[in-house]
Amino acid sequence: MRFLLPLLLVLSCLTVLLPGCEPKEDLLTTDSNATLTFSTDTVMFDTVFTSVGSVTKRLWVRNRNPRAVKVEEISIESQPGVTYSLLIDGDAVTTARDKVIRGKDSLLILVRATIDPTPSDEKPFLVDNNLRFRTNGNDQQVKVISYGQNAYFHSSAVLACDAVWKADKPHVIYNYALVNPNCTLTIEPGTRIYSHAGAFLVVKGRLRISPNYRPSGEIKADDRNIVRFQGDRREKEYAELPGQWGGIEFDASSHDNEIRFTEIKNASFGLLIYNPDNRQPRPKVTVENSIIKNISSYSLDFASGGLPLQGAGLLGLSGDFTVRNTLLTNCWEYAIWGAQGSVYELDYCTIANYLSAPAGSTSALIRQTPSVQLSDGIEINGRPRPLASPRFTMRNSIVWAQPRFAADGTGEDELVFSNGERYASNISISTSVLRTKSYTAGPLSQNKNGNILNPVEGPNYLFKSTPPRPRGKMFSYELDTLSPASNKGMPLPGLTTDLLNRSRDPNAPDIGAYERKNP
Structure with a gap:
């Protein structure tokens, strides 16, 4: 009996050191089926940004698996006029690597968008981007939508x-x-x-x-x-x-x-x-x-x-x-x-x-x-x-x-x-x-x-300027000077103007949406 107590102490120490006794939620899994879930599929910045420079949104990343997963990479790219940053574990980054999420646990990411408030006709109204996650060879995405102009x-x-x-x-x-x-x-x-x-x-x-x-x-x-x-x-x-x-x-x-x-x-x-x-x-x-x-x-x-x-x-x-x-x-x-x-x-x-x-x-x-x-x-x-x-x-x-x-x-x-x-x-x-x-x-x-039916296209073109015969950079579907559609229509009651609100000939209007403008 005098040897029993020391033996129990030794066995207890060995038990603590065995890997199998590590909590299961701390054990990493490399199973490709161990994917993440998210609190939303779209992070939307719906504030009007002509007066507000930046806004922060929350995204919860959840590991519903019983074992831990290592997120190999979390990243987001900026767009012209919009700069994104991620706040993860207190660090402001655009890319984070090897983040471990314990089993049945979650990770909070703060997503910040900084919008250039300078008006620009070239700036899109909506900036569409993706927040990317790579885990055990799986690529997952959460959409990030930002409004870029006042509307x-x-x-x-x-x-x-x-x-x-x-x-x-x-x-x-x-x-x-x-x-x-x-x-x-x-x-x-x-x-x-x-x-x-x-x-x-x-x-x-x-x-x-x-x-x-x-x-x-x-x-x-x-x-x-x-x-x-x-x-x-x-x-x-x-x-x-x-x-x-x-x-x-x-x-x-x-x-x-x-x-x-x-x-x-x-x-x-x-x-x-x-x-x-x-x-x-x-x-x-x-x-x-x-x-x-x-x-x-x-x-x-x-x-x-x-x-x-x-x-x-x-x-x-x-x-x-x-x-x-x-x-x-x-x-x-x-x-x-x-x-x-x-x-x-x-x-x-x-x-x-x-x-x-x-x-x-x-x-x-x-x-x-x-x-x-x-x-x-x-x-x-x-x-x-x-x-x-x-x-x-x-x-x-x-x-x-x-x-x-x-x-x-x-x-x-x-x-x-x-x-x-x-x-x-x-x-x-x-x-x-x-x-x-x-x-x-x-x-x-x-x-x-x-x-x-089927008028011959030659010197008498239907329209002023069409592919492959453009005059300048713009096409025009107004009638050509010698168009066979000129003055061949019949007057229609109540329709006395054309697409551009020009008056139509009351006796012999042109065919089509445009009445040819006299020089």
């Missing part, structure tokens, strides 16, 4: 029921801004709207843009009263780049929308009516004196229907468009695409679907789709929906573009009616200029009603 910001926002967007400061959309059913958003003349990548203005109620604006005389292309939608990147290389944001979407409950004196550019879609179930009454959008340009989207899946869509200036899935004095150009897929009961009424419109690459780009642009395409049916998730005949009425308008590439040899057709024989009585086109080979004869022939 109204709408981030995943459900708007007030009778919201009015004023023109005193720009408006910036992040993710989406939503107009609820039975609610109205009114946008005042001169308002600027900048949308972040993938962002949409979603209208389930009603949208009214410049509803009461009446210009007193001719307006210029850069008129300050025009409402302008574009992406939030302000750098020169983004000025005319398509597909930077989603577009304006009207859902099945939307009604009586009006868009006047507006420019929509650089989006995946210009105006999209999304009513794939053909609910009645259909959503309606009226567009007047507007420009839709630089539109492209390879595809977009809607969570509500799983429907992949190609980009279009005007896209109607069972929706009605009335469009007057409007230009659609540089749409890389479609200028107009309508399906399943869509109604289009176009007066004095110019669809000049030439493709112009962004400044500095050397890549060749190839469009395989017609500028205008209508169909009486559509498939959703591989299943055809019930047929519903579209209606297409066009007067005093132009559908033109440089010849496109098409594997089936139809590259000179910019107007296509899929299954058009089934709804031929719903198609009415008069006194318009068309590029088409398919509809020169037969039941869908447009070689009537004063239409001008």
Whole structure:
């Protein structure tokens, strides 16, 4: 017995020294499945920074594993106009290495953004960055979003029921801004709207843009009263780049929308009516004196229907468009695409679907789709929906573009009616200029009603300046001096001015959105 107590003491000492007795939460794991979780997926600095230099936000990094993990690297990069720093364990750094987080424990990181408050037209409204974590070979990221200029910001926002967007400061959309059913958003003349990548203005109620604006005389292309939608990147290389944001979407409950004196550019879609179930009454959008340009989207899946869509200036899935004095150009897929009961009424419109690459780009642009395409049916998730005949009425308008590439040899057709024989009585086109080979004869022939088909491009050009024949740096879709569209239209009651509010010839107006200005 006298040896028992010393033996127990020795065994106790050995037990303390054994690795297996180290607390499990202190043991490091190298398992690649041992990832981190975060208190948020986005650190957002939503303070207006024209008067505030820096703001600090908290981020908790949690290790939910039973064993400890070593975070090999935590880092963030600064952006032009924004400097980031991280406060970790009392140290202000931009990169930290080999930080150990015990099992079932967490690490607090303070993220600080210092914004240059100096105004700059080149500075983006939103600075999008990533806080990066590397653990056991895994790379994880937390988004860091900072606002860079003084503006109204709408981030995943459900708007007030009778919201009015004023023109005193720009408006910036992040993710989406939503107009609820039975609610109205009114946008005042001169308002600027900048949308972040993938962002949409979603209208389930009603949208009214410049509803009461009446210009007193001719307006210029850069008129300050025009409402302008574009992406939030302000750098020169983004000025005319398509597909930077989603577009304006009207859902099945939307009604009586009006868009006047507006420019929509650089989006995946210009105006999209999304009513794939053909609910009645259909959503309606009226567009007047507007420009839709630089539109492209390879595809977009809607969570509500799983429907992949190609980009279009005007896209109607069972929706009605009335469009007057409007230009659609540089749409890389479609200028107009309508399906399943869509109604289009176009007066004095110019669809000049030439493709112009962004400044500095050397890549060749190839469009395989017609500028205008209508169909009486559509498939959703591989299943055809019930047929519903579209209606297409066009007067005093132009559908033109440089010849496109098409594997089936139809590259000179910019107007296509899929299954058009089934709804031929719903198609009415008069006194318009068309590029088409398919509809020169037969039941869908447009070689009537004063239409001008396939005018020869030579000394008599349709427009003043188009690719590949630019005069200077800008393209112009006003009519050339000897354009075959000059003075070939028919007077339309109530439409006495053009896109720029110039008076039209009361007896022989020009075809298209622009009335040629006399020298």
